[in-house]
Amino acid sequence: MLAYIVRRLLYAIPILIGVNLITFALFFVVNTPDDMARMQLGVKRVTPEAIQKWKAERGYDRPLIWNAQASGADRLTATIFFDKSVRMFAGDFGRADDGRDIAREISLRMGPSLAIAVPTFVLGLLAAISFALLLVFFRATALDFAGVVLCVAMMSISGLFYIIGGQWLVSKMWHLVPISGYAGGFEGTRFLFLPVLIGVIGGIGGATRWYRTIFLEEISRDYVRTARAKGLAERVVLFRHVLGNAMIPILTGAVVVIPSLFMGSLLTESFFGIPGLGSYTIDAINAQDFAVVRAMVFIGSVLYIVGLLATDISYTLVDPRVRLQ
């Protein structure tokens, strides 16, 4: 088990290097730092001195990957690639355009992101699985059909509509909770209610349909017929046998996203004014703060890889047939 985890972690290294190369190529090769400087300073009437100054302030005045003027190890380390990309492996993300340390900012904003994302994820998963089981219980009836139609209709509605409509209905018409904002601790729960509710409703259509398909596939297996044949109630068959065996496909979809919950949701956080990582990213995109976007890309990839590993490990926990070696 331990050997497996170590080996999987080692596999992750080339992938992370690949991610790093892609982002490096995107940010520094497609456009030279000169292009970026010109863009940030305004395309017209910009002096070469201003460009030099802009580059020097951000450390973009070095060669890209090979510094011929330096000596010794500096030839590799005194470059943009080392400075901006390799250092990320050590958790050093540099500074944002407003001068703040990105790593510190991330650690501050992780909490609010999780406060929204974790309840949304857990409640969404529970709701979707319960609805799917309900539909499967009433399979091939009018209720099942109506449920599926409702799911498809809900999937076809833009996520933006749920947010805008929810804010309008719950906060503006009914005045139940504040329209946006955030506070820490117990006080903050009234701010969390609406974004979590909307997150759950927005995702439930697709998720319910997905789980329903999984359950239906499972229910046509032989062991289910055997269980029914020995006289078990449909309730027991569904909850104990089908749900238990459907855990593997459910885990494949669910566990992989758990680490990514740290990243928060771009839309929800920006609409509800939650100071999390999602709104941090969206602000960075709008302000064209490349350092922050680069850091978020890197962290997102690390979390995804962790999620893949966690998925594989969770298989061994729910399925005794799976052995990792």
Added chain:
Amino acid sequence: MMGLPQPVLLWSDALLFMLIAAVVALAWWARQQEPLRAAWAEVGRSPVAMASATILAVFLLIGLLDSLHYRARLADSPATSAAPQYSVEVSSALDALLTKLRTRSEKTYSAPLATHLYAKETAENSPQRDFPRLKYGGAHLGEQLARQDADIAVRTLRGVAAGVLCWLLLHGLMRLIGRPTPAMSLTLLLIAMLGGIAVSLSAGYHVFGTDKVGQDVLYLSLKSVRTALLIGTLTTLVMLPVAVLLGILAGYAGGWIDDAIQYIYTTLNSIPGVLLIAAAVLMMQVVIDTHPDWFATAAERADARLLALCLILGMTSWTGVARLLRGETLKLRELEFVQAARAFGVSDWAIMRRHILPNLMHIVLIALVMDFSGLVLAEAVLSYVGVGVDPSTTSFGTMINAARMELAREPMVWWSLVAAFGFMFTLVLAANLFADVVRDAFDPRRAR
């Protein structure tokens, strides 16, 4: 005298027409294949699929009309009589059809079917602030504003009647060519009636109101259809060759080629989609902004940006299809007919092209129809994040984005939001329902 306009072929138009030609060619090819014909016949028997296909066809017609671009010829002036002069503005056939909607713009917001502006203004020679009359909306009523309700009712009825007439004509034509199913006829009747009402009412009113700069919201919604269709189809089109080639190659070749291809898509997949798209779009923006000399007109620049967005979305979404194709190829490779072909000395490329690819077409087709709705929805989100289409391109995303700012107003400006969401919902729902039936019909594992 106005001369002939100069046709303009934007890159996206060319690709869209190529796509349509490819679909027609594929359909013709599929008619000769017995299993494919059976699957399509199953789709044809489903009322849901036929109803949604009809809706999609109407959207496609709007999008195609909007893809026939031209530059209107300006009136010849005696000074420059040598060469004809063309307008810098690129218009489309749809614009020409909707000239009235396009040109009759008001000053600012007005509610659907309103006769007055949304905001009070001080009139020039009157002391109190009042809602000014619209320039076009309800202008035919003159001073008899009390007649408005009756007028709307009459126009609606007239629209319904005209719609039914059109439908009878169209239906008669369709009966000549083939046999439209009841679901198709009913959907068409519904669309014809709604269309008739919209046409009849918009002769005198703004059916969905007007936006901030007074443009008709119905016109904007119809213009957005093309953008949505392009993003939904071109993205899949640009990613398919890559996904098909790499997926089959990885599955068939195995060894280091498989490892390398798997490495590429795992790496791309590890980067969160929105962030990769955002990063790539930001970079593309820098490229476009630093090379203003590449594009002759603003329409060309917006078009290039739209295409680049499709390309970027495609580059980030081919991994899923490639993985599916690789898995399926792994299975096919071991089957007898492939083994036999290999024993006969058929080259690897020929095996992949002639024996493996045709057996994977159902996956490709399912991916094409399943991805469409997701991409249409994604466009709106990306435009909100600020990495979507060019702000000058009309799209559901830009409409929602512009309307979002006005929700805080009192009374609320809701109509452009509702129009954008309504059109988007209709398109995506039709696509989702159609995709479901197609998947059920073509997926061999779901064969009943």
